[in-house]
Amino acid sequence: MTVFQPANLAQEPVTIADRLFLDLRRAILEGDMPAGKKISEPELAGSYKVSRGSLREAISKLENCNLVTRKPNIGARIISFSVAQLMEIYQIREAMEGMAARLAATNMSTEDLAHLSALLDRQQETVTEAERLQQSRLRHDSDLDFHFCIIQASGNDRLIRMLCQDLYDLVRFYRFRLNPSYTPKALQEHELIVEAMQRRDGEMAELLMRHHIRASRERARAQLETMTPAERGQTEKIS
Amino acid sequence: MTVFQPANLAQEPVTIADRLFLDLRRAILEGDMPAGKKISEPELAGSYKVSRGSLREAISKLENCNLVTRKPNIGARIISFSVAQLMEIYQIREAMEGMAARLAATNMSTEDLAHLSALLDRQQETVTEAERLQQSRLRHDSDLDFHFCIIQASGNDRLIRMLCQDLYDLVRFYRFRLNPSYTPKALQEHELIVEAMQRRDGEMAELLMRHHIRASRERARAQLETMTPAERGQTEKIS
């Protein structure tokens, strides 16, 4: 089995609650439902033409993905945005993806490594192309692909689930709203990581991955500080 | 707020599904429900005197804790036991708790550090006492307390939640069934970690924590290999 599968671990939804969960998740991630908004069960159930029971099950799944929070007898609401939380996520990714890179360095098959390297080459071309088209989302997606590949190659199933299912939904949530600038530097860091993995140097791969994520965190922080208060206002924590 | 609160983050359950969730979780963790067993909704709902709706909500919460798995149209079952999965958990803890120790080294208040040091002293006494009474569970609980304190002191709320809510239920699940021997060596390693934190040396605290968890993993692995096939048979993966 190769690790090069689409980032969307798309298992065909068989149940109504499942389909609803996927729809709602997409809506939240892509900003169709504003961050921090309270969820009205009767209203949502009506607009999606499902019963409240199925909706509650879908909401429960969203809670697993950390995309909504629920309080007893009060209700659910979309998570709200905070810079502090984004920094926390970067810290966790630093630790976990560092470990993933270490494991991937020894576990990844040579052909998968070749594919990963090819992916980077394509990205190099895409960067200039995307730059021209102003399609930053293109670059972001390929950035996510890179990280997904390495995580998948770690071989640690639980690590994969914790990252891909639990944490990366949050990453997408923030990424969509921040639309961070994606510097060529990040691509260089990616290449260094792959080179270490090609040398099967797990220790170095981990160090480089941690450095890369820490650097990304600082780039995001710097970008946030340049944003106008108005831009941040929409996204600031609502509590 | 001090980090020295009971490991059971006990918020009084207000809803039936909540209370049921806590009951079931305890039952699973303490082995009242055998690992790998299929959950019959009508049966469980009957024995706990609740409706299937509430039960399903509780099961959904158990799924979040990674204590049960659910397949559509087939049902839920208690997670089953596998050595490979236990090793995976140790790897994740190595990465995440290492980061927690690094953060705690700079965040922890001096008085909390003093408390932690005192906790270790008490454990030192308790070890001999427990040794005499053959109450290995005593030692394990205090081991968990140690790790909980450092995680809580990291200050990273999401890291705390991912570890304390998601991963440590699994740790307890395995710990109850393996009943691992708790060597004095582990206590020494704990002391080294605290000393590094007292020096506010986050880098070293992380290294020592990672070393400690890696060593614990190898101790667990070694102990597993000495177990008879019969002992392991009850706990082996049922698939």
Add this chain to the structure above:
DNA sequence: AACGCTATGATTGTCAACAAAAGCTGATCA
């Protein structure tokens, strides 16, 4: 005018019945 209390409306939690799917039993046929 400000604070607290009460009644009302809306929302969430809970339940039991219905529909659909999976698993099993036993009969049939090669």
Add this chain to the structure above:
DNA sequence: TGATCAGCTTTTGTTGACAATCATAGCGTT
């Protein structure tokens, strides 16, 4: 004898109605 399929049973998914809880607005009191 063995496999296959039909029909039945059991289990899960889904729904709408009922009960409990929370938020709000209006009133009265200090």
